[in-house]
Amino acid sequence: MAPVPRLEIRNLTRRFDGRAVVDDLSLTIMPGQVTCLLGPSGCGKSTTLRMIAGVEMQDAGEIWVDGTLVCDTVFRVPAERRRIGLMFQDFALFPHLSVAENVAFGLAGPAAEKRARVETMLDRVSLRRFIDAWPHELSGGEQQRVALARALAPDPRIMLMDEPFSGLDNRLRDEIRDTTLSILKEAGTAVLLVTHEPDEAMRMADDIALMRQGRIVQQGAPYNIYNAPKDKQTVSFFSDINVIRGTVRGALTETPFGRFLAPGVPDGQQVEIVIRPQHLKIDFDRDGSGPLPTAQDGTPARGTVIRARFMGRESLVEFRMDHDGSTIRAVVPNVFLPRPGKPLWLTIRRDRCFVFPVTG
Numbered sequence: 330m331a332p333v334p335r336l337e338i339r340n341l342t343r344r345f346d347g348r349a350v351v352d353d354l355s356l357t358i359m360p361g362q363v364t365c366l367l368g369p370s371g372c373g374k375s376t377t378l379r380m381i382a383g384v385e386m387q388d389a390g391e392i393w394v395d396g397t398l399v400c401d402t403v404f405r406v407p408a409e410r411r412r413i414g415l416m417f418q419d420f421a422l423f424p425h426l427s428v429a430e431n432v433a434f435g436l437a438g439p440a441a442e443k444r445a446r447v448e449t450m451l452d453r454v455s456l457r458r459f460i461d462a463w464p465h466e467l468s469g470g471e472q473q474r475v476a477l478a479r480a481l482a483p484d485p486r487i488m489l490m491d492e493p494f495s496g497l498d499n500r501l502r503d504e505i506r507d508t509t510l511s512i513l514k515e516a517g518t519a520v521l522l523v524t525h526e527p528d529e530a531m532r533m534a535d536d537i538a539l540m541r542q543g544r545i546v547q548q549g550a551p552y553n554i555y556n557a558p559k560d561k562q563t564v565s566f567f568s569d570i571n572v573i574r575g576t577v578r579g580a581l582t583e584t585p586f587g588r589f590l591a592p593g594v595p596d597g598q599q600v601e602i603v604i605r606p607q608h609l610k611i612d613f614d615r616d617g618s619g620p621l622p623t624a625q626d627g628t629p630a631r632g633t634v635i636r637a638r639f640m641g642r643e644s645l646v647e648f649r650m651d652h653d654g655s656t657i658r659a660v661v662p663n664v665f666l667p668r669p670g671k672p673l674w675l676t677i678r679r680d681r682c683f684v685f686p687v688t689g
């Protein structure tokens with residue numbers, strides 16, 4: 330028997346003023362799986378989460394939890410009976426309640442049972458010692474962990490998180506992210522995490538659903554989305570990019586960097602070759618010529634350094650290319666700071682470039 334998804338969304342749509350803000354969106358999450366909804370501001374991430382939580386009504390589509398219909402356009406399990414935990418950016422604890430009372434907030438049953446549950450949850454986030462403290466006596470990170478304990482105390486089947494870590498400073502954020510993830514995995518909770526930061530999605534997700542204008546445009550493991558992006562926008566969402574244009578002849582595109590394969594692309598079609606700055610190679614000028622062409626790196630093209638910046642772990646070098654005056658950026662590890670005006674040669678790693686037909 331096929332395993333039953335913890336959460337299944339079928340063709341969910343929400344319109345505001347006639348505009349589909351969430352547009353026929355389908356998504357499946359298994360128990361213990363972390364899926365990230367990743368996308369630019371306004372693409373419909375929070376609206377999706379609100380519908381799953383039951384605080385916003387969809388115009389079409391269904392929500393299923395553990396193989397049971399929870400909500401369609403007619404039938405509706407109320408929000409508080411869905412066993413869905415929420416953690417939003419504004420996670421504020423109740424200031425007038427103690428840590429124990431905050432964690433116990435969503436619990437029912439006899440006081441002794443509730444207290445035991447609160448102790449267990451605070452142990453999990455390593456904050457038992459603060460059980461009788463007030464929220465204002467805790468650091469930001471500690472408050473965040475209490476909020477996590479509060480969200481997990483009623484044992485939700487699904488955890489919805491909307492940019493829950495964005496209020497924390499960098500170092501603390503990494504730590505809390507890792508703690509949160511291991512607790513949720515251990516509990517077998519299905520997680521839908523909303524973020525607009527690709528780094529956060531890559532770090533946390535088993536599965537990334539990349540969203541644009543209310544739709545999921547690509548979904549898969551972080552490695553797959555990063556290395557097999559469907560279009561230029563997807564590549565550029567994860568990193569800075571360089572774009573080289575060419576026209577296809579006989580499934581090949583001729584460029585100053587040599588020929589690129591464009592299988593299945595018709596003759597005369599314009600294509601864009603997209604390459605990340607870290608996948609360019611730089612070589613020195615030897616009396617006006619560069620390194621010899623190779624199968625792996627193609628033909629070198631010459632450019633002049635416009636500026637070079639040291640970024641810590643790497644250096645960013647910007648070139649103006651001889652052949653068309655276009656700008657190309659290359660990132661190299663360590664310190665490499667050639668002077669502006671210096672001619673250098675660039676090659677593009679064939680296995681790291683993406684070739685997309687130009688549309689529209």
Ligand SMILES: Nc1ncnc2c1ncn2[C@@H]1O[C@H](COP(=O)(O)OP(=O)(O)OP(=O)(O)O)[C@@H](O)[C@H]1O
Nearest residue numbers: 345346350368369370371372373374375376377525
């Ligand atoms: N109640 C509402 N009435 C009208 N329009 C709305 C309403 N709620 C959301 N929208 C619109 O729907 C779109 C998507 O909003 P949503 O909050 O889902 O975006 P988001 O992806 O979470 O963005 P962000 O990353 O900025 O939080 C926006 O254009 C927003 O203005």
Ligand SMILES: [Mg+2]
Nearest residue numbers: 374375376491
């Ligand atoms: Mg939002």
